[in-house]
Amino acid sequence: MTDTSAASLPGGSPMAESLSPTVDAPLTTVDGTPLREALHKAERQKRWRAFLLVVPLLLFVLITFVTPIAKLLQQSIYNDDFSSNMxxxxxxxxxxxxxxxxxxxxxxxxxxxxxxxxxxxxxxxxxxxxxxxxxxxxxxxxxxxxxxxxxxxxxxxxxxxxxxxxxxxxxxxxxxxxxxxxxxxxxxxxxxxxxxxxxxxxxxxxxxxxQIYVDLFWRTVWMSALITGLCLLLAFPIAHMLATLPLRYSNLLMIMVLLPFWTSLLVRTTSWIALLQSQGVLNDLFVSLGLIGTEGVLTGMLDSLGMADREGRIPLMYNQAGTIIAMTHILLPFMVLPLYSVMKTIPPTYMRAARSLGATQFTAFNKIYFPQTVPGIGAGALLVFILAMGYYITPALVGGAKGTLISNIIAEAMLNWYNWSLAAALGALLLAGVLVLYWLYDRIVGIDNMKLG
Amino acid sequence: MSGATDAFVRFENVQKSYDGETLVVKDLNVDIPEGEFLTMLGPSGSGKTTSLMMLAGFEPATHGEIYLDGESINNVPPNKRGIGMVFQNYALFPHMTVAENLAFPLKVRKTGAAEIEEKVQRALDMVELGSFGGRRPAQLSGGQQQRVAVARALVFDPRLILMDEPLGALDKQLREQMQYEIKHIHENLGVTVVYVTHDQAEALTMSDRIAVFEDGIIQQLSTPDALYERPENSFVAQFIGENNKLSGTVREVKGKTCTVELDGGGTVKALAVNVEGVGSRTTLSLRPERVEIAPAKGAVQNQLTGEIRELIYLGDHIRTRMAVSGNEDFIVKVPNSAGNVPLAEGAKVKVGWEAGDCRALDPLAV
Structure with a gap:
């Protein structure tokens, strides 16, 4: 090797010409092994070590996630209770x-x-x-x-x-x-x-x-969409405040946003029952304000809209309203956090720049601030929507007959009808629906555009 | 009070407080004629950026009036002021292309599509980024982003441009290049520029006039050369360029000159610029390049003996740190020319300067 390189230096062009076809040949190391192979060998140990680190999680995911879903899909089309016994x-x-x-x-x-x-x-x-x-x-x-x-x-x-x-x-x-x-x-x-x-x-x-299931699927979709929309409406201003307030206040506000996370889901849901039931806090408050009840100012109007019960109180629970109110509250942090993390990265100078360039407060928000929050909106909306689609406890407790979602009927099929195959089929359809929505989201917004934190 | 003067921008007794207890800007009075490049220079927290933000309309003045072209703009929202602004980190909208960024101020003004296209292209050509319209800001280098920011501030033909430390994020070489480019744009377009920086070299290079801010007050408002040659107080002398300071007490004032007895020994003559009278304390300001090493006897008015502490070879000159009259950081720039006395660390040499080069200013707390 040293010989050739030494000779080629003074030799110049003839040597260079004879060498040029070898340029396309694969590169080798000094001892002649192909470079690609040598690199592969040299990094093998590193790759193995990295792989071993991942193995526990891989196994865990395989056992607890992939296998059950595969089993679920299988069960939705396979049932040998009859065929094997007859x-x-x-x-x-x-x-x-x-x-x-x-x-x-x-x-x-x-x-x-x-x-x-x-x-x-x-x-x-x-x-x-x-x-x-x-x-x-x-x-x-x-x-x-x-x-x-x-x-x-x-x-x-x-x-x-x-x-x-x-x-x-x-x-x-x-x-x-x-x-x-x-x-x-x-x-x-x-x-x-x-x-x-x-x-x-x-x-x-x-x-x-x-017919129950198709209606229930549609109800699940539109209620989830409504809950997502309400979460967005409520979370956007909060997240904006969190991102712009001085640290001292924003920390306190953040704790208040996260507080529900530290409380048991069951406690939160039952506290909604205390608030919403017809003899509950909200109704009592409205009655004491003279708005509703047997002699309330609004009773007549509510009654004509079919929104009041016999005592003139508003049924806020054991119906869709109850499910929507309680789930919006419970899922709100999932919308606030992605929004906050995105808004935190938008410097206030963008708004100032837009204003100095002649935009009104509204235009600056609409054209400059809002488009930059879209990744957070996308992430939060997807998160809340998918969670809502499969939510169980809250609709089961406050939903009553009209406010239950598809997950409640799945549980019913499993626990009361012992029809695991039907539960599996319903679950598989729900899964497919969510995947379709995910695909749509990717097509419209782009999954790369999503920021979870 | 009226703003009916020829000043294009006018601050009149402007004060600003954020917390109601301390004043960030104390009684600001500036007149800026049309077409001027005025720099607000000062250390951080001196009130210069706050003043700029009040002019831009992002901060309300706590007291006083700001006039733009003869009209009070205190109650005019920023979008109605028609002022172009370049921000410290450019603030280019990341979700828009360069061309869309430039078109934004035109669009909100409901300019026609053809005119927008023409103006955007002209602005891009002006900053030599003609073919970059389709790119996103993130795909540009820092210098290119800077130029887009300048082009965006200019594209809607504002008569006043504000720049808030626009070159702070660039490396030294690019910064110097951009300084010239911005200066040339200013000269070609004739717009009024108010520029904020803490970099005195930048201020000296670009400005028609410089307002030196400290503690919410303009310490001096002069042309760059006046600021360097004739600082009116110790802060300015210290902040602009390199400065040797010697503390002493005024012993005699005669016309424009005074005699000062130095704390570290020796008596010198100086220009009485900012002294209260005989017996008062003063700090002398003396530029390093005005000090002569080993002057001939009687050639200059002031002569002292100093001891060389350190020599730093810088090619064209030798930076010499000496101890003179108790000041251990007395700097002398000795030209690297033939026939100079060879210097050695620890050697004692005579130093001298003219009384006219030495300014007696307000006393600095040592």
């Missing part, structure tokens, strides 16, 4: 794909009786019945009753079964059983969207009176 009937459904409604085939009923007898022995009739009950209410008792008597049933099975309970002769039941005979089904998603299937598999919208 193997013979399930097999018959596979072999006779064209039979819809009540089958004429004796074999189907033989399989049914056989499965019911096994179920009785294994005590799984309740599980099977519950699964069918998800799609056709009242079916659980049919299965427990039939299983109890299955041992005594003798051929011809079709007649015997139809004798036992005439519900076995309903097309709907057989349609539901056919769909449940496959462990994988879309029926939970359909139910989540207020849809159902006819016995021959056609999808239709359920009766208006039975």
């Amino acid at each position: 193997p013979n009937l399930s097999q018959w459904f596979v072999e006779n794909p064209d039979s819809f409604g009540v089958p004429q085939d004796e074999a189907a009923f033989e399989a049914l009786v056989l499965d019911l007898q096994t179920a009785r022995e294994n005590r799984t009739q309740g599980q099977i019945g519950t699964r069918v009950n998800y799609d056709l209410s009242g079916s659980r008792s049919l299965f427990t009753k039939s299983a109890r008597r299955a041992a005594r049933i003798e051929a011809p099975y079709r007649e015997a079964i139809l004798d036992l309970d005439k519900r076995w002769g309903e097309d709907d039941l057989w349609g539901v059983m056919r769909r449940a005979s496959s462990a994988y089904s879309s029926s939970f998603y359909l139910k989540s969207l207020d849809l159902a299937q006819t016995p021959d598999g056609e999808i239709y919208q359920v009766d208006k009176k039975q």
